Every structure is written in C-alpha cells, then in structure tokens.
Amino acid sequence: xxxxxxxxxxxxxxxxxxxxxxxxxxxxxxxxxxxxxxxxxxxxxxxxxxxxxxxxxxxxxxxxxxxxxxxxxxxxxxxxxxxxxxxxxxxxxxxxxxxxxxxxxxxxxxxxxxx
Numbered sequence: 001x002x003x004x005x006x007x008x009x010x011x012x013x014x015x016x017x018x019x020x021x022x023x024x025x026x027x028x029x030x031x032x033x034x035x036x037x038x039x040x041x042x043x044x045x046x047x048x049x050x051x052x053x054x055x056x057x058x059x060x061x062x063x064x065x066x067x068x069x070x071x072x073x074x075x076x077x078x079x080x081x082x083x084x085x086x087x088x089x090x091x092x093x094x095x096x097x098x099x100x101x102x103x104x105x106x107x108x109x110x111x112x113x114x115x
Contacts, residue, residue: 044109048102051075051083055100056115065091065098075102 055068058077068091069076075083088103088110103110 040105041108044105047083048104048109048111051102052100052111052113052115054082055113059098059115065093 067078070089073086075086085104087107090101092099098115100113
C-alpha cells in the first residue's frame, strides 16, 4: 500500500513539474521574441535619428533638398547610399521649412520630421 501511494505521489509530482516546465518555456520563448522585435525597432529608431541629423546638417550647410532621392527601397544622398529598407520617403516644403515623411522596415517605424 505504501509503495502505491509513493508511486502516485511521484507521478503527480512529475506531472506538475512537467506542466510548470512547459509553461515556463513558453513564457521565456514569448519574452525572447518580444525582446528581439523591440531590439530591431530600437535599432531602426537610432538609424532614423542619425539620418535625420545628417539631413538637417546637410540642409544647414546649403545642400539642396533635391540631393536626397529614393530609388527602390534605398535612400540616396547625391548618388551615395544613405539608408536601406526605406518604404516611404516624401519631402514637402512649407515656407523655409521642409517636412519629411519617412517609413522604414516594412512600415514598422514611421516618422515625420520638420527641418
């Protein structure tokens, strides 16, 4: 009788630990995926911020807004590659300011700048 109860306790313990282990692994996998996606978005935001600073400095130094062109999914500055994976890039002039709409990485990051 004691052996039967011990066996039942062992089976229940293994079942509970298996259940906890499976859900723990699912939770860790979900956290990893979210962290990876957030990491990619943050890198895209940093890239966009550096691009914004570059464009702003070039405009202040007297370059034309027409120096920036989008060909395919690549943004160019005077024929040199400036940014890859650009989905949308539009420039409109308002008085002495330029409004730039830009979207990168399959529209995951969209920004609007007023320079």
